[in-house]
Amino acid sequence: MRYLMHNLSDLDEKALLLQLRNSEKPAFEELYRRYKIRLTGNLLRMLKSPELVEDVMQDIFLGIWENRKSIDPDQSIKPYLFTSAANRAKNIFRKAASEQLFRAYLLPHWEENYTHVEEVLFAQENKQLLEELLKNLSPQQRTVYTLCRLEGKSYKEVADFLHITEATVNAHISNANKVLKELTKNNPAFLWTAFGALLLFSLQ
Template sequence: MDNYQGCTDSALLALIAEGDELAFAEVYRRYKGVLFLHARRILGNDEEGKDVLQELFTTLWTRRTSIDLKTNLCAYLYASVRNRVFDIIAHRKVEARYIASLAAFIEQGEYVTDQQVQEKELRELIEQEIALLPPKMREVFELSRKEELSYKEIADQLHISDKTVKKQVNNALHILREKLDTVFTSMACFLFF
Protein backbone atom coordinates (compact mmCIF):
# COMPACT_ATOMS: atom_id res chain seq x y z
CA MET A 1 0.00 0.00 0.00
CA ASP A 2 1.25 3.46 -0.87
CA ASN A 3 -1.10 5.55 1.26
CA TYR A 4 -0.72 4.43 4.85
CA GLN A 5 -2.58 7.47 6.21
CA GLY A 6 -5.84 6.03 4.88
CA CYS A 7 -5.29 2.65 6.55
CA THR A 8 -7.18 1.58 9.64
CA ASP A 9 -5.21 0.74 12.76
CA SER A 10 -6.00 -2.96 12.37
CA ALA A 11 -4.76 -2.92 8.76
CA LEU A 12 -1.58 -1.18 9.85
CA LEU A 13 -1.08 -3.70 12.65
CA ALA A 14 -1.43 -6.56 10.16
CA LEU A 15 1.17 -4.90 7.93
CA ILE A 16 3.49 -4.36 10.90
CA ALA A 17 3.20 -8.06 11.77
CA GLU A 18 4.56 -8.74 8.27
CA GLY A 19 7.53 -6.44 8.94
CA ASP A 20 6.26 -3.35 7.08
CA GLU A 21 8.35 -0.48 8.43
CA LEU A 22 6.27 2.20 6.71
CA ALA A 23 3.12 0.93 8.44
CA PHE A 24 5.02 1.05 11.73
CA ALA A 25 6.12 4.62 10.97
CA GLU A 26 2.48 5.58 10.35
CA VAL A 27 1.37 4.13 13.70
CA TYR A 28 4.23 5.99 15.35
CA ARG A 29 3.24 9.23 13.61
CA ARG A 30 -0.41 8.82 14.63
CA TYR A 31 0.15 8.08 18.29
CA LYS A 32 3.52 9.44 19.41
CA GLY A 33 2.26 12.90 20.33
CA VAL A 34 -0.77 11.95 22.39
CA LEU A 35 0.99 9.05 24.08
CA PHE A 36 3.96 11.24 25.00
CA LEU A 37 1.66 13.92 26.45
CA HIS A 38 -0.21 11.25 28.40
CA ALA A 39 2.99 9.81 29.90
CA ARG A 40 4.55 13.21 30.58
CA ARG A 41 1.39 14.53 32.25
CA ILE A 42 1.36 11.66 34.73
CA LEU A 43 5.12 11.45 35.30
CA GLY A 44 5.79 15.18 35.23
CA ASN A 45 9.05 14.56 33.40
CA ASP A 46 9.82 14.93 29.68
CA GLU A 47 12.76 12.52 29.67
CA GLU A 48 10.81 9.75 31.40
CA GLY A 49 7.90 10.40 29.02
CA LYS A 50 10.25 9.99 26.05
CA ASP A 51 11.70 6.82 27.59
CA VAL A 52 8.21 5.34 28.01
CA LEU A 53 7.39 6.12 24.39
CA GLN A 54 10.65 4.68 23.09
CA GLU A 55 10.23 1.49 25.12
CA LEU A 56 6.61 1.13 23.98
CA PHE A 57 7.36 1.42 20.27
CA THR A 58 10.48 -0.74 20.53
CA THR A 59 8.38 -3.45 22.16
CA LEU A 60 5.63 -3.04 19.57
CA TRP A 61 8.16 -3.64 16.79
CA THR A 62 10.07 -6.49 18.43
CA ARG A 63 6.85 -8.32 19.38
CA ARG A 64 4.96 -7.44 16.22
CA THR A 65 4.42 -11.07 15.21
CA SER A 66 3.09 -12.18 18.58
CA ILE A 67 0.83 -9.30 19.61
CA ASP A 68 -2.72 -10.57 20.06
CA LEU A 69 -4.97 -7.59 20.65
CA LYS A 70 -8.09 -8.11 22.74
CA THR A 71 -9.10 -4.53 21.92
CA ASN A 72 -8.21 -1.87 19.33
CA LEU A 73 -4.68 -0.57 18.75
CA CYS A 74 -5.34 2.80 20.36
CA ALA A 75 -6.59 1.20 23.60
CA TYR A 76 -3.65 -1.24 23.56
CA LEU A 77 -1.11 1.58 23.21
CA TYR A 78 -2.72 3.66 25.98
CA ALA A 79 -2.84 0.63 28.29
CA SER A 80 0.82 -0.10 27.53
CA VAL A 81 1.80 3.49 28.36
CA ARG A 82 -0.26 3.34 31.56
CA ASN A 83 1.43 0.09 32.64
CA ARG A 84 4.91 1.47 31.95
CA VAL A 85 4.06 4.65 33.87
CA PHE A 86 2.82 2.58 36.83
CA ASP A 87 6.10 0.64 36.78
CA ILE A 88 8.08 3.90 36.92
CA ILE A 89 5.92 5.24 39.76
CA ALA A 90 6.32 1.98 41.71
CA HIS A 91 10.08 2.14 41.15
CA ARG A 92 10.14 5.73 42.40
CA LYS A 93 8.36 4.61 45.57
CA VAL A 94 10.92 1.87 46.17
CA GLU A 95 13.75 4.36 45.66
CA ALA A 96 12.05 6.87 47.97
CA ARG A 97 11.69 4.21 50.68
CA TYR A 98 15.34 3.27 50.25
CA ILE A 99 16.47 6.89 50.49
CA ALA A 100 14.24 7.52 53.52
CA SER A 101 15.57 4.40 55.19
CA LEU A 102 19.15 5.41 54.47
CA ALA A 103 18.47 8.92 55.82
CA ALA A 104 17.00 7.43 59.00
CA PHE A 105 20.11 5.31 59.50
CA ILE A 106 22.33 8.35 59.04
CA GLU A 107 20.27 10.52 61.43
CA GLN A 108 20.13 7.84 64.08
CA GLY A 109 23.77 6.86 63.68
CA GLU A 110 22.76 3.21 63.35
CA TYR A 111 25.25 2.25 60.69
CA VAL A 112 26.30 -1.34 60.74
CA THR A 113 29.27 -2.73 58.89
CA ASP A 114 27.16 -4.25 56.12
CA GLN A 115 25.50 -0.94 55.36
CA GLN A 116 28.81 0.89 55.37
CA VAL A 117 30.24 -1.62 52.92
CA GLN A 118 27.17 -1.33 50.66
CA GLU A 119 27.31 2.45 50.71
CA LYS A 120 31.05 2.42 49.90
CA GLU A 121 30.46 -0.04 47.05
CA LEU A 122 27.64 2.13 45.72
CA ARG A 123 29.83 5.26 45.84
CA GLU A 124 32.60 3.39 44.02
CA LEU A 125 30.14 2.10 41.43
CA ILE A 126 28.80 5.61 40.83
CA GLU A 127 32.35 6.95 40.47
CA GLN A 128 33.19 4.15 38.01
CA GLU A 129 30.10 4.94 35.93
CA ILE A 130 30.94 8.66 35.97
CA ALA A 131 34.46 7.83 34.79
CA LEU A 132 32.96 5.95 31.82
CA LEU A 133 31.02 8.99 30.59
CA PRO A 134 32.35 10.69 27.46
CA PRO A 135 35.14 13.12 28.52
CA LYS A 136 33.31 16.42 27.84
CA MET A 137 30.09 15.15 29.41
CA ARG A 138 32.03 13.90 32.46
CA GLU A 139 33.78 17.27 32.84
CA VAL A 140 30.48 19.17 32.71
CA PHE A 141 28.79 16.71 35.06
CA GLU A 142 31.58 16.86 37.63
CA LEU A 143 31.65 20.64 37.56
CA SER A 144 27.90 20.64 38.14
CA ARG A 145 27.64 17.94 40.79
CA LYS A 146 31.02 17.86 42.53
CA GLU A 147 32.09 21.48 42.23
CA GLU A 148 28.46 22.63 42.52
CA LEU A 149 28.89 25.24 39.80
CA SER A 150 25.81 26.70 38.12
CA TYR A 151 25.14 26.01 34.45
CA LYS A 152 26.12 29.62 33.70
CA GLU A 153 29.43 29.27 35.59
CA ILE A 154 30.22 26.02 33.78
CA ALA A 155 29.29 27.57 30.42
CA ASP A 156 31.57 30.55 31.08
CA GLN A 157 34.44 28.33 32.26
CA LEU A 158 34.23 25.93 29.29
CA HIS A 159 33.20 28.53 26.69
CA ILE A 160 29.98 26.73 25.75
CA SER A 161 26.31 27.68 25.99
CA ASP A 162 24.12 27.20 29.08
CA LYS A 163 21.87 25.03 26.91
CA THR A 164 24.79 22.73 26.06
CA VAL A 165 25.68 22.45 29.74
CA LYS A 166 22.09 21.58 30.66
CA LYS A 167 21.90 18.98 27.87
CA GLN A 168 25.22 17.40 28.91
CA VAL A 169 24.11 17.17 32.57
CA ASN A 170 20.72 15.73 31.59
CA ASN A 171 22.36 13.19 29.27
CA ALA A 172 24.82 12.18 32.00
CA LEU A 173 22.00 11.75 34.52
CA HIS A 174 20.03 9.68 32.02
CA ILE A 175 23.02 7.40 31.36
CA LEU A 176 23.80 7.03 35.06
CA ARG A 177 20.15 6.41 35.93
CA GLU A 178 19.95 3.58 33.39
CA LYS A 179 23.19 1.97 34.54
CA LEU A 180 22.46 2.28 38.26
CA ASP A 181 18.78 1.39 38.01
CA THR A 182 19.35 -2.32 38.60
CA VAL A 183 21.65 -1.59 41.54
CA PHE A 184 19.04 0.60 43.27
CA THR A 185 16.32 -1.95 42.66
CA SER A 186 18.33 -4.84 44.07
CA MET A 187 19.44 -2.78 47.09
CA ALA A 188 15.88 -1.64 47.73
CA CYS A 189 14.60 -5.20 47.47
CA PHE A 190 17.28 -6.28 49.96
CA LEU A 191 16.20 -3.60 52.43
CA PHE A 192 12.44 -3.97 52.13
CA PHE A 193 11.67 -7.58 51.29
Protein backbone atom coordinates (compact mmCIF):
# COMPACT_ATOMS: atom_id res chain seq x y z
CA MET A 1 0.00 0.00 0.00
CA ARG A 2 1.09 3.56 -0.66
CA TYR A 3 1.24 4.57 2.98
CA LEU A 4 4.05 2.04 3.52
CA MET A 5 6.19 4.19 1.24
CA HIS A 6 6.00 7.14 3.58
CA ASN A 7 6.58 7.96 7.18
CA LEU A 8 3.10 9.33 7.84
CA SER A 9 4.30 11.65 10.56
CA ASP A 10 6.40 13.45 7.94
CA LEU A 11 3.53 14.02 5.52
CA ASP A 12 2.01 17.46 5.19
CA GLU A 13 -1.71 17.67 5.90
CA LYS A 14 -2.77 17.78 2.25
CA ALA A 15 -1.00 14.52 1.46
CA LEU A 16 -2.44 12.95 4.60
CA LEU A 17 -5.98 14.02 3.69
CA LEU A 18 -5.55 12.64 0.19
CA GLN A 19 -4.71 9.26 1.68
CA LEU A 20 -7.61 9.52 4.10
CA ARG A 21 -10.00 10.32 1.26
CA ASN A 22 -8.73 7.13 -0.41
CA SER A 23 -9.81 5.19 2.71
CA GLU A 24 -6.31 4.43 3.97
CA LYS A 25 -6.78 3.74 7.67
CA PRO A 26 -3.18 4.53 8.71
CA ALA A 27 -3.76 8.09 7.44
CA PHE A 28 -6.90 8.30 9.57
CA GLU A 29 -4.96 7.06 12.60
CA GLU A 30 -2.22 9.63 11.96
CA LEU A 31 -4.77 12.43 11.73
CA TYR A 32 -6.24 11.30 15.06
CA ARG A 33 -2.76 11.18 16.61
CA ARG A 34 -1.97 14.73 15.47
CA TYR A 35 -5.05 16.31 17.00
CA LYS A 36 -5.97 13.99 19.87
CA ILE A 37 -3.97 15.61 22.68
CA ARG A 38 -5.02 19.19 22.01
CA LEU A 39 -8.67 18.40 21.36
CA THR A 40 -8.90 16.10 24.37
CA GLY A 41 -7.20 18.57 26.69
CA ASN A 42 -9.39 21.48 25.66
CA LEU A 43 -12.60 19.48 25.77
CA LEU A 44 -11.71 18.15 29.21
CA ARG A 45 -11.19 21.71 30.43
CA MET A 46 -14.71 22.57 29.28
CA LEU A 47 -16.65 19.39 30.01
CA LYS A 48 -14.83 18.23 33.17
CA SER A 49 -15.66 14.63 32.33
CA PRO A 50 -13.30 12.11 30.66
CA GLU A 51 -16.31 10.02 29.67
CA LEU A 52 -18.02 12.92 27.88
CA VAL A 53 -14.77 13.89 26.19
CA GLU A 54 -14.27 10.35 24.94
CA ASP A 55 -17.79 10.32 23.51
CA VAL A 56 -17.23 13.64 21.74
CA MET A 57 -13.89 12.54 20.28
CA GLN A 58 -15.37 9.28 18.99
CA ASP A 59 -18.28 11.17 17.46
CA ILE A 60 -16.03 13.69 15.71
CA PHE A 61 -13.63 11.17 14.20
CA LEU A 62 -16.34 8.68 13.31
CA GLY A 63 -17.94 11.49 11.32
CA ILE A 64 -14.64 12.20 9.56
CA TRP A 65 -14.21 8.56 8.58
CA GLU A 66 -17.78 8.17 7.39
CA ASN A 67 -17.51 11.33 5.29
CA ARG A 68 -13.93 10.85 4.15
CA LYS A 69 -14.88 10.82 0.46
CA SER A 70 -16.08 14.43 0.69
CA ILE A 71 -12.86 15.74 2.28
CA ASP A 72 -11.19 18.57 0.38
CA PRO A 73 -7.41 18.08 0.73
CA ASP A 74 -6.84 21.72 -0.22
CA GLN A 75 -8.65 22.88 2.92
CA SER A 76 -7.16 22.53 6.39
CA ILE A 77 -9.20 20.17 8.53
CA LYS A 78 -8.27 21.97 11.75
CA PRO A 79 -11.15 24.52 11.68
CA TYR A 80 -13.62 21.68 11.12
CA LEU A 81 -12.25 19.70 14.05
CA PHE A 82 -12.35 22.56 16.54
CA THR A 83 -15.72 23.84 15.36
CA SER A 84 -17.17 20.33 15.62
CA ALA A 85 -15.76 19.96 19.14
CA ALA A 86 -17.28 23.30 20.17
CA ASN A 87 -20.67 22.46 18.68
CA ARG A 88 -20.81 19.06 20.33
CA ALA A 89 -19.80 20.49 23.69
CA LYS A 90 -22.47 23.15 23.30
CA ASN A 91 -25.07 20.46 22.59
CA ILE A 92 -24.09 18.67 25.77
CA PHE A 93 -24.66 21.84 27.77
CA ARG A 94 -27.96 22.44 26.01
CA LYS A 95 -29.21 18.99 26.96
CA ALA A 96 -28.16 19.63 30.55
CA ALA A 97 -29.72 23.09 30.66
CA SER A 98 -32.52 22.02 32.96
CA GLU A 99 -30.16 20.29 35.35
CA GLN A 100 -27.96 21.54 38.15
CA LEU A 101 -24.91 20.44 36.17
CA PHE A 102 -25.59 23.22 33.70
CA ARG A 103 -24.83 25.98 36.17
CA ALA A 104 -21.93 24.09 37.69
CA TYR A 105 -20.23 23.93 34.29
CA LEU A 106 -21.38 27.05 32.51
CA LEU A 107 -21.50 29.94 34.94
CA PRO A 108 -17.85 29.88 36.11
CA HIS A 109 -16.76 30.08 32.45
CA TRP A 110 -19.33 32.79 31.84
CA GLU A 111 -17.79 34.96 34.54
CA GLU A 112 -14.21 34.20 33.51
CA ASN A 113 -14.77 34.86 29.81
CA TYR A 114 -17.29 37.69 29.90
CA THR A 115 -15.06 39.81 27.64
CA HIS A 116 -15.64 37.31 24.82
CA VAL A 117 -19.34 37.12 25.61
CA GLU A 118 -19.42 40.89 25.34
CA GLU A 119 -17.87 40.66 21.86
CA VAL A 120 -20.73 38.42 20.75
CA LEU A 121 -23.24 40.80 22.29
CA PHE A 122 -21.75 43.67 20.28
CA ALA A 123 -22.02 41.74 16.99
CA GLN A 124 -24.34 43.22 14.39
CA GLU A 125 -26.75 40.28 14.53
CA ASN A 126 -27.31 40.93 18.25
CA LYS A 127 -27.76 44.69 17.93
CA GLN A 128 -31.47 44.60 18.73
CA LEU A 129 -30.93 42.46 21.82
CA LEU A 130 -28.19 44.80 23.02
CA GLU A 131 -30.49 47.80 22.62
CA GLU A 132 -33.16 46.03 24.68
CA LEU A 133 -30.66 45.07 27.40
CA LEU A 134 -29.32 48.61 27.64
CA LYS A 135 -32.82 49.82 28.50
CA ASN A 136 -32.37 48.07 31.84
CA LEU A 137 -29.52 50.40 32.79
CA SER A 138 -30.00 53.76 34.43
CA PRO A 139 -29.79 56.69 31.99
CA GLN A 140 -26.30 57.65 33.20
CA GLN A 141 -25.06 54.04 33.09
CA ARG A 142 -26.43 53.63 29.59
CA THR A 143 -24.75 56.82 28.38
CA VAL A 144 -21.40 55.96 29.91
CA TYR A 145 -21.52 52.35 28.70
CA THR A 146 -22.43 53.41 25.17
CA LEU A 147 -19.65 55.98 25.00
CA CYS A 148 -16.97 53.69 26.44
CA ARG A 149 -17.90 50.24 25.16
CA LEU A 150 -19.68 50.96 21.88
CA GLU A 151 -17.98 54.16 20.75
CA GLY A 152 -14.56 53.31 22.16
CA LYS A 153 -13.96 56.53 24.06
CA SER A 154 -11.51 56.54 26.96
CA TYR A 155 -12.64 56.99 30.54
CA LYS A 156 -10.98 60.41 30.56
CA GLU A 157 -12.78 61.51 27.40
CA VAL A 158 -16.12 60.41 28.81
CA ALA A 159 -15.40 62.02 32.18
CA ASP A 160 -14.55 65.34 30.51
CA PHE A 161 -17.58 65.16 28.22
CA LEU A 162 -20.04 64.41 31.04
CA HIS A 163 -18.28 66.56 33.66
CA ILE A 164 -17.78 63.65 36.05
CA THR A 165 -14.68 61.96 37.46
CA GLU A 166 -12.96 58.96 35.89
CA ALA A 167 -13.73 57.04 39.08
CA THR A 168 -17.43 57.70 38.48
CA VAL A 169 -17.09 56.50 34.88
CA ASN A 170 -15.43 53.33 36.14
CA ALA A 171 -18.20 52.79 38.69
CA HIS A 172 -20.90 53.18 36.02
CA ILE A 173 -19.13 50.67 33.74
CA SER A 174 -18.69 48.19 36.59
CA ASN A 175 -22.34 48.44 37.62
CA ALA A 176 -23.53 48.24 34.01
CA ASN A 177 -21.47 45.08 33.46
CA LYS A 178 -23.02 43.46 36.53
CA VAL A 179 -26.51 44.15 35.18
CA LEU A 180 -25.68 42.93 31.68
CA LYS A 181 -23.99 39.77 32.96
CA GLU A 182 -27.11 38.79 34.87
CA LEU A 183 -29.40 39.61 31.96
CA THR A 184 -27.39 37.80 29.30
CA LYS A 185 -26.74 34.62 31.25
CA ASN A 186 -30.47 34.31 31.89
CA ASN A 187 -31.50 35.01 28.30
CA PRO A 188 -32.02 31.64 26.53
CA ALA A 189 -32.00 33.17 23.04
CA PHE A 190 -28.60 34.74 23.59
CA LEU A 191 -27.12 32.19 25.97
CA TRP A 192 -26.32 29.47 23.46
CA THR A 193 -25.08 31.82 20.76
CA ALA A 194 -22.64 33.38 23.19
CA PHE A 195 -21.63 30.14 24.84
CA GLY A 196 -21.01 28.51 21.46
CA ALA A 197 -18.64 31.36 20.61
CA LEU A 198 -17.02 31.06 24.04
CA LEU A 199 -16.45 27.34 23.57
CA LEU A 200 -14.96 27.83 20.12
CA PHE A 201 -12.60 30.49 21.49
CA SER A 202 -11.55 28.22 24.35
CA LEU A 203 -10.82 25.32 22.00
CA GLN A 204 -8.53 27.29 19.69
